Amino acid sequence: MDHSSEARRTDLMTITRHVLNEQSKYPESRGDFTILLNHIVLGCKFVCNSVSKSGLAKLLGLAGETNVQGEQQKKLDVLSNEVFVKALVSSGRTCILVSEEDEEATFVEPSKRGKYIVVFDPLDGSSNIDCGVSIGTIFGIYSVKDMDNPTLNDVLQPGKDMIAAGYCMYGSSCTLVLSTGNGVNGFTLDPSLGEFILTHVDIKIPKRGKIYSINEGNAKNWDMPTTRYVQNCKFPEDGSSPKSLRYIGSMVADVHRTMLYGGIFMYPADKKSQNGKLRVLYEVFPMSFLMEQAGGQAFTGKKRALEIVPEAIHERSPVFLGSYDDVEDIKAMYAAAAE
Numbered sequence: 489m490d491h492s493s494e495a496r497r498t499d500l501m502t503i504t505r506h507v508l509n510e511q512s513k514y515p516e517s518r519g520d521f522t523i524l525l526n527h528i529v530l531g532c533k534f535v536c537n538s539v540s541k542s543g544l545a546k547l548l549g550l551a552g553e554t555n556v557q558g559e560q561q562k563k564l565d566v567l568s569n570e571v572f573v574k575a576l577v578s579s580g581r582t583c584i585l586v587s588e589e590d591e592e593a594t595f596v597e598p599s600k601r602g603k604y605i606v607v608f609d610p611l612d613g614s615s616n617i618d619c620g621v622s623i624g625t626i627f628g629i630y631s632v633k634d635m636d637n638p639t640l641n642d643v644l645q646p647g648k649d650m651i652a653a654g655y656c657m658y659g660s661s662c663t664l665v666l667s668t669g670n671g672v673n674g675f676t677l678d679p680s681l682g683e684f685i686l687t688h689v690d691i692k693i694p695k696r697g698k699i700y701s702i703n704e705g706n707a708k709n710w711d712m713p714t715t716r717y718v719q720n721c722k723f724p725e726d727g728s729s730p731k732s733l734r735y736i737g738s739m740v741a742d743v744h745r746t747m748l749y750g751g752i753f754m755y756p757a758d759k760k761s762q763n764g765k766l767r768v769l770y771e772v773f774p775m776s777f778l779m780e781q782a783g784g785q786a787f788t789g790k791k792r793a794l795e796i797v798p799e800a801i802h803e804r805s806p807v808f809l810g811s812y813d814d815v816e817d818i819k820a821m822y823a824a825a826a827e
């Protein structure tokens with residue numbers, strides 16, 4: 489009998505335990521955040537289960553509806569959105585929800601209201617569902633100023649004001665990466681226990697990476713700094729080795745790889761999409777928050793991504809995020825172009 493593995497199994501750091509430990513540093517904490525997070529975790533487990541069974545359950549294919557960005561929704565998008573909205577409302581800890589799938593923000597009725605605002609993309613990368621490529625949920629959390637009188641202005645805050653952010657990747661394993669503003673930790677779902685277990689302690693992104701990640705099919709329409717930067721990834725002017733290109737087209741998976749291996753992920757502006765593609769509140773902000781917490785950077789082409797003050801809940805922004813030094817390089821390209 490393997491006594492050492494049995495010993496390990498009795499001392500598991502579950503995500504709830506981890507968050508309780510972190511919250512215990514704040515004497516005023518009453519457990520509300522832990523309860524909220526437990527409901528997010530429940531949503532992730534539900535979606536993870538649905539994603540892995542989707543072929544069997546005939547969930548693949550179009551749901552026949554079009555979302556606010558004019559994109560066709562898949563059945564799993566619809567299901568995931570319902571799961572998270574219900575979990576978040578029933579937590580009793582939220583007051584405003586913003587989902588990629590809902591045109592309007594949801595204001596939680598007063599009897600179920602709490603102090604947190606959750607912005608989320610329930611199932612990002614949905615074009616990858618039908619071929620089994622990794623997809624994920626992205627979320628960010630703010631505190632409301634006045635719980636009795638929540639307004640959209642509470643949501644339209646810069647990303648640096650978020651109190652937590654994370655993503656859950658439904659891939660070869662189900663991995664939840666979380667920051668409550670005190671570094672980044674990764675948890676892997678143990679299907680036999682139904683618990684997320686701390687597996688990636690205090691993730692730090694390498695200072696420089698060897699991978700760049702961008703949809704090169706849009707190159708024709710890129711601006712000059714992006715074009716020059718990508719050219720330099722392939723033909724470095726300093727004689728260093730070229731970078732490798734990796735692009736999944738699923739932000740959670742591309743960012744997760746960038747976080748662990750280093751490098752840069754880019755979704756720039758182009759002539760057709762002046763603001764890029766990715767949504768500020770529930771894609772750019774949470775991923776930028778995590779990157780900064782892991783020691784990396786996130787830049788829009790003009791400024792630090794977390795300093796954007798959104799004017800609309802589904803606003804988009806270009807983004808360049810990843811290893812500190814790689815983002816410094818693209819910042820230098822933009823600075824040179826502005827001279």
Ligand code: AHM
Binds near residue numbers: 559613703738739
């Ligand atoms: P979605 O929210 O409709 O799934 O779109 C967001 C996804 C991201 O996961 C990914 O980074 C990007 O779209 C890929 O876009 P493209 O196919 O233009 O490269």
Ligand code: MG
Binds near residue numbers: 588609611613771
């Ligand atoms: Mg999305």
